[in-house]
Amino acid sequence: MTTLTIVSLLPSLMNTNGDAENASVLRRRAEWAGLDARVVAVGSRADLPDRVDAVVIGSGSDASLETARSTLLTMHDELRTWGTDGVPILSVGTGWELLSWGIEHRDGSTIEGLGILPGRAVPRDGRVTGDAVVTSPRFGLLVGFENHARDYVGAEGSPLGRLRSGVGNGRGSGQEGVVMGTVIGTHLRGPVLAKNPGFADHLLASMAERAGLDYAPGPAAAVADGYATAAREAQLGAVGAAASVGDA
């Protein structure tokens, strides 16, 4: 049987908040469904496996942006090819920003992105940290935690979803994230795929289909998804309470 291979890009630089663990979430759920899966940590081009079924890149510190960018540039062609071939690529926080057109700093300096995703990161006043709730036409109701120091413009044509709570792309857009085919950028930090199993299963279904496999969530996934539901409800409750306090 084909082993689904999930690439975790630059996990030592880009895992400050557990974002890279989304790769392990995909592997676990595939295993729970009875499929073979593995995570390959890629720190440089030499680590790239022959077969790639999904790619996850998390968020790092601003100090590591240049280092991360120069490593990603050595895999520019592969990233483009995966994107056009329908390989799911989940990018979070600064990992997403590096896949965009670029990053503008407050002092006017810029970092050119890889241009895999439309739009760019722009400065905002103060860091956003808090719960975010997003309605996505493709992935359903997404609940997560956002933590970012920049807004994102240029995603208006194809956002991940509409905000029900939180700041998301900011600048009054009411939107969060960006989607281009199977390439996704989001501010939702940490193991967003564990918290939102429908999102994970959507990606797993695309991976399985490309690999000629069948994917249906396993019984162990149902147990974990029960905890995810409780965690989502707790977070939605907190957001709801905050909203009603704000309305009063």
Add this chain to the structure above:
Amino acid sequence: MRYAPAILVGRLTRFAARLRKPGGGSAVPGLVVNRIAPRYLTRTLSGFPQGLVVVSGSSGKSTTTKMLVAILRAHGVEVFTNPSTANISQGLTSALLERADWRGRVPGDVAVLEMDEGHGALVMQGVDARVVALTNVMVDQIDRFHDSEMVAGMLERIAARAHEAIVVNADDAYLQRLAAKAGPGVAVRRFGVSAEVLARSPRGLGYSETSRERLASDSGVVVASVDGAAAALRDGEASVEITLPARGTHYAVDAAAAYATAQAVLGERFSMATAADALSAIPAVFGRGERVNVRGHEVEFVLVQNPASYQLNVDSIEPGTEQILFAIGSDVRDPSYFWPTDASSLGRVSIVSGSKAAEAALMLAYDGVEIDRVEPDLARALDDFLAGPAPGTGVKTIVFSADAMRRTRAHLGLTGAE
């Protein structure tokens, strides 16, 4: 006489702070004195007859400091030391004021200070230390410290204040590089673990970068073996048997650090037997391996504060421990940063609790841990956990975050030092 007015003001401030908040306000007098007598801290720290010893590093500095103080006191040395909560400038001045006479003089032969790695370089400006001991370089508070280079750079500035010796962890590659740059006339002493001890730590020791080579026994103090709470330190030809305050290789490394630093401070006066006895007499701390009898059961409490301590403490729970209560409270705003850790060795958890119970259960489930029950109400979880029969293997073990620890202590009526 120089500092008498400032000391008086500091005392009055402390008095006022305590009227307002009994038992609290401990940093405020230090803040005031630092403002009106900015040289007081440096002068006092430089004024101990047998000098100043500084312990810093990412992790283990509190335990190492406590162990070092115990060894020195057992040798008859009068030691001034700071409580671990007072390891930045104003807290340090406040701690000195607690002990100072009206002129500001603090009694003691030697001062042993635990120094926050972030604030230490600033506090140490203009202060000469005899000995600086460094435990390790880890990055666990991502809000404060972005990378290992930054932490190592701060420790290097602290180490530069040592004029007699620096004591470093030979297993930490960052500290080894730092030691290679020690100035002329500054001795370098080392401690580390044996190849066997490292091999028995499947996830390593948690340092940002572990040295490739192990320390030879003629080059420093080596943790030769760790078996539960029993450990053996190899000091040259001698083997020194000690009992640790709790299970865990990290405690043995802290003991080796304290032992090597005490040798640097005491020189000819150092006695192996006295040091071994002093180390073995150090009691366990609540939440860090201390076992307490609660409602007829022996219970072990394990505090997890950050990903590094989470991993170390989870790994130190005896495999096969049958009954575990796992509680994460509201102090963990978003538990995402714990996800890179691996708790699969727990195998099974009886109850997951706390206000973040669902988040914690989700993380454990993806680690492959079986969960018998999720009970967000911590009081009910504790009552039910303790009402059940004694486990067949291991002791009842409660893993908690700081907030869940406070609630647990309140609910069970446990008091004592933090």
